[in-house]
Amino acid sequence: DAGVTQSPTHLIKTRGQHVTLRCSPISGHKSVSWYQQVLGQGPQFIFQYYEKEERGRGNFPDRFSARQFPNYSSELNVNALLLGDSALYLCASSLLSYEQYFGPGTRLTVT
Amino acid sequence: AQRVTQPEKLLSVFKGAPVELKCNYSYSGSPELFWYVQYSRQRLQLLLRHISRESIKGFTADLNKGETSFHLKKPFAQEEDSAMYYCALNTNAGKSTFGDGTTLTVKP
Numbered sequence: 001d002a003g004v005t006q007s008p009t010h011l012i013k014t015r016g017q018h019v020t021l022r023c024s025p026i027s028g029h030k031s032v033s034w035y036q037q038v039l040g041q042g043p044q045f046i047f048q049y050y051e052k053e054e055r056g057r058g059n060f061p062d063r064f065s066a067r068q069f070p071n072y073s074s075e076l077n078v079n080a081l082l083l084g085d086s087a088l089y090l091c092a093s094s095l096l097s098y099e100q101y102f103g104p105g106t107r108l109t110v111t
Numbered sequence: 112a113q114r115v116t117q118p119e120k121l122l123s124v125f126k127g128a129p130v131e132l133k134c135n136y137s138y139s140g141s142p143e144l145f146w147y148v149q150y151s152r153q154r155l156q157l158l159l160r161h162i163s164r165e166s167i168k169g170f171t172a173d174l175n176k177g178e179t180s181f182h183l184k185k186p187f188a189q190e191e192d193s194a195m196y197y198c199a200l201n202t203n204a205g206k207s208t209f210g211d212g213t214t215l216t217v218k219p
Contacts, residue, residue: 003154033207042115042197042209043155056205090155098143098162098201102155 004093004103012109021076021106025093032074035090086110113138115200117210124188125218132183132213134198143201144181150194188217
């Protein structure tokens with residue numbers, strides 16, 4: 001198993017645009033969480049999905065949304081991009097709620 | 112609201128010296144606490160969790176509810192311990208909160 005995979009690796013968008021980030025969990029993992037990591041800070045929790053339902057949400061505006069598909073892969077969508085959305089976006093999957101396995105991240109740059 | 116504080120951004124010790132990475136938290140409920148580590152050019156990975164009370168790579172961490180702390184300790188640091196360390200708290204509402212991390216450098 002390749003572990004958690006994320007696509008794309010890097011992305012450059014313009015203010016006001018929309019972006020979709022994708023995550024494939026480890027086989028058998030039913031929970032996926034999304035984090036935003038700004039340089040010099042720890043990961044900030046955005047969402048957790050378990051069995052296709054939202055289980056937790058962090059303090060992010062409604063421009064951020066996510067969903068989980070029947071195969072447990074997940075998408076994070078961000079609308080109306082702002083410069084401040086530039087960050088590394090991490091996805092983590094878990095079999096049980098505590099042991100999270102992280103992906104390599106998607107580096108989003110908003111210009 | 113929950114909060115995790117790692118007061119040291121940078122920590123440098125010599126090989127063989129004891130090391131302690133500090134973590135303080137605030138949460139009104141019963142927390143689950145974790146330490147994650149990120150080695151150079153690698154992914155973030157779980158190091159240990161307080162419930163398991165394990166020793167991983169020589170590291171231990173004890174949850175002190177009175178002081179709301181979960182400090183990470185190792186009696187004899189090794190050069191391969193050099194990495195970024197994050198303390199994290201999970202709530203029963205499915206929310207995770209990470210500290211801003213401590214960069215540990217172990218000098219030869």
